Each structure stands twice: as structure tokens, then as C-alpha cells.
Amino acid sequence: NAGVMQNPRHLVRRRGQEARLRCSPMKGHSHVYWYRQLPEEGLKFMVYLQKENIIDESGMPKERFSAEFPKEGPSILRIQQVVRGDSAAYFCASSPEREMYNEQFFGPGTRLTVL
Amino acid sequence: DQQVKQNSPSLSVQEGRISILNCDYTNSMFDYFLWYKKYPAEGPTFLISISSIKDKNEDGRFTVFLNKSAKHLSLHIVPSQPGDSAVYFCAAISNFGNEKLTFGTGTRLTIIP
Numbered sequence: 001n002a003g004v005m006q007n008p009r010h011l012v013r014r015r016g017q018e019a020r021l022r023c024s025p026m027k028g029h030s031h032v033y034w035y036r037q038l039p040e041e042g043l044k045f046m047v048y049l050q051k052e053n054i055i056d057e058s059g060m061p062k063e064r065f066s067a068e069f070p071k072e073g074p075s076i077l078r079i080q081q082v083v084r085g086d087s088a089a090y091f092c093a094s095s096p097e098r099e100m101y102n103e104q105f106f107g108p109g110t111r112l113t114v115l
Numbered sequence: 116d117q118q119v120k121q122n123s124p125s126l127s128v129q130e131g132r133i134s135i136l137n138c139d140y141t142n143s144m145f146d147y148f149l150w151y152k153k154y155p156a157e158g159p160t161f162l163i164s165i166s167s168i169k170d171k172n173e174d175g176r177f178t179v180f181l182n183k184s185a186k187h188l189s190l191h192i193v194p195s196q197p198g199d200s201a202v203y204f205c206a207a208i209s210n211f212g213n214e215k216l217t218f219g220t221g222t223r224l225t226i227i228p
Contacts, residue, residue: 004158033215042119042204042218043159056215091158095214103149104216106158 002027004094004107005074012113019079019086021110025094032075033093033104034060034067043091049075082114118142119207121219129227134192136222138205141186145207149216150179150190153202162203163190192224200226 005024013019025032030051035043045059049069060067064082069075079086089111093104120139128134138148146167151159165172165179165188172179178191192199205219 006158031214035216035218040220042121042220043216045215045217048215059215093158093216103161103164104214105161106151108156108158111156 004092004105006090006092006107006110008110009108010111010113012115013082014115015083016081019082019112019114021077021079021090021092021112023075023077023092023094023107025075025092026096026105029094029096029105031095031097032069033095034075034077035091035093037089037091037109039088046077079112082112084114087112087114117220118145119205119217119219121203121205121222123222124220125223125225127225127227128195130197131194134190134195134199134224134226136190136192136203136205136224138188138190138219139186140188140207142207142209142217143186144209145217146210147208148179148181148188149206149208150177151204151206151218152199153204153221159204195224195226197226197228200224 032049034046037043047060047067048056064080066078089109091109093106095104149164150162153159163174163177165181181188202221202223204221206216
């Protein structure tokens with residue numbers, strides 16, 4: 001049973017370009033979360049999605065950032081017109097349908113560097 | 116506003132001894148707590164969790180203690196092993212928070228052989 005997959009592992013973009021980060025949850029998991037870790041900081045929640053629905057996007061910047069989790073295919077975190085401050089590690093996590101609370105399983109992350 | 120705090124950025128412990136990592140929180144709506152371990156260039160790995168209705172949960176070498184009145188939890192690792200060297204994050208979930216994790220800033224644990 002493969003774990004959470006993220007690609008690319010490393011992404012370099014110049015200011016003003018677009019970044020697309022992909023996340024495939026674990027098999028059977030229908031909940032996806034995106035977190036961002038800035039250097040020397042903890043992970044910060046960005047967005048929580050279920051298939052075709054954004055449940056909570058309270059941690060995501062209002063501009064330039066968007067996320068989707070389509071019926072088929074991976075979840076995508078899209079950053080338009082990247083700036084240097086977007087350089088960070090972006091982690092995706094997934095969890096199954098919950099009875100109560102479930103642990104979240106994390107992918108290896110995508111390290112975005114904006115030049 | 117850091118709702119989950121890990122005040123020790125780093126900790127060094129002799130192999131075989133007990134490692135104690137601490138975490139404090141301010142949000143009284145948090146009712147489920149988790150510890151994650153993270154190696155460089157990898158994603159966090161779940162270690163152990165505890166519900167607010169309990170004050171202790173044990174899993175092998177790992178034990179988490181929760182003191183609700185003090186809004187404090189701790190992770191005990193005994194005996195500590197070299198492979199335990201990593202960054203440890205405390206995280207919390209609010210019962211109204213759609214299960215989003217609120218993380219602390221992490222403690223880097225180094226086990227000295």
C-alpha cells in the first residue's frame with residue numbers, strides 16, 4: 001500500500017511564474033490536507049479538501065493560491081505569480097473517512113524555491 | 116499567535132536515557148493531540164496521540180502525558196536510541212476545526228551514543 005505521493009519533490013521557479021504541486025493520497029483516503037513549512041518554523045495548515053469539495057481554506061492566502069481535489073486524479077496546489085516569500089516546503093497529508101479523529105499520513109513534501 | 120508552543124528548540128540526551136519533550140497550548144478547544152517525528156527532507160511521521168479524555172497513552176517506548184488543567188503535554192521516550200534523533204512536532208486538533216492540525220515549532224532531539 002503506497003503512502004502519500006507528492007511530486008515534484010523539488011521545484012524551482014522564477015518570480016512571476018506558476019507553481020503546481022501534486023498530491024496523491026493513500027489508497028482509500030478521501031481527505032487531503034495541505035500544510036506549508038517555512039524555514040525554521042512548524043507546519044502551518046493551508047487547506048482541507050474532500051473529493052471535489054474545499055472544506056476549509058482558512059489557512060490559505062486569499063490571492064494567488066488555489067487548491068483542488070478532483071473526482072479523478074491527484075490534489076493540486078497551485079500558486080500563481082510566485083514571489084520569494086513562497087519558498088517553503090509544502091506537505092500534503094491524507095486521512096480516511098473518520099469515525100472520530102484520524103491520524104494524518106504525510107507525503108515527503110515538495111520543496112519550492114523561488115529565484 | 117502561536118497556539119501550540121514547544122519552547123525548547125533542541126534537546127540532547129544520552130543513549131539509553133529518557134528523553135522528555137514538552138508542549139504547551141493555549142486554545143482550550145483543542146481536544147486531541149498528536150506527536151510527529153520528522154527527519155530532514157522527509158514528511159512528518161505519526162508517533163502517538165492522546166484524546167483529552169485521557170491523561171496518558173503508551174505505545175512501546177513512547178508515552179504521552181496530558182495535563183489539561185495546565186494545558187501541557189509531554190512525550191517520553193525510554194530508552195532513547197540513536198535512531199530517535201529527529202525533529203519532534205507536537206500538534207493539536209480542535210473539535211470545531213475540521214481536523215486541521217495546529218503544529219508547534221518543533222524540538223530537535225539529538226541522541227548521543
